[in-house]
Amino acid sequence: MTCLLSLACFARPALAGEAARQLAQAESGLDTPELVAAILGYTVWPGAADRSLTLCVSRTAAEAGAILALAGGPRVRWPLQGRSIDADAAPAAGCDIVYFEGWEPQAQREVLRGLAGRPVLSIGRGHEFCSDGGLFCLATGAAGQRFEVNLDAVARSGLRVNPQVLRLARPRGAGRS
Numbered sequence: 001m002t003c004l005l006s007l008a009c010f011a012r013p014a015l016a017g018e019a020a021r022q023l024a025q026a027e028s029g030l031d032t033p034e035l036v037a038a039i040l041g042y043t044v045w046p047g048a049a050d051r052s053l054t055l056c057v058s059r060t061a062a063e064a065g066a067i068l069a070l071a072g073g074p075r076v077r078w079p080l081q082g083r084s085i086d087a088d089a090a091p092a093a094g095c096d097i098v099y100f101e102g103w104e105p106q107a108q109r110e111v112l113r114g115l116a117g118r119p120v121l122s123i124g125r126g127h128e129f130c131s132d133g134g135l136f137c138l139a140t141g142a143a144g145q146r147f148e149v150n151l152d153a154v155a156r157s158g159l160r161v162n163p164q165v166l167r168l169a170r171p172r173g174a175g176r177s
Helices: 002-011 032-041 064-072 105-115 127-131 151-157 163-168
Strands: 023-028 053-058 080-085 097-099 121-125 136-141 144-150
Touching (some): 032 144, 144 151
16 A cells, blocks of 8 residues: 555645655665666656766765666666766766765755756665755665655656656565564
């Protein structure tokens, strides 16, 4: 029932008077690079059919190398170019996907404000990342990665994220004793 309610949130924009941010939450058994690749597979960029996308990853990210390796791998349906970026500095204008990790909170907030309303997929760590305007927020859980989707930020970005992204979640009770 919870997933059905979360899926319905993707299909409709926020109405006046509703909570400021709508979040869909899920837990996945995937590691960070696998989860990032899967999220990319459920996302469509305007005009991306005829061009490659640029994946920008913070050099300070624990799994930066593995995430950047997605650019040369077969797991992503979009042609990708990878680029390392410095934490706390505005990413280059050509970044279509930005993976934030290791940023100072104020610098991260400022960059997310600058990306608001643009077709840039922002993925970062911690609940506050979504509160600050990020699209996908990751956190390490006991059984894998938990993630939240900031539905309002996705709607404003112009990106189309298939609601089936929640299929990345493990069913309740799966893998638990």
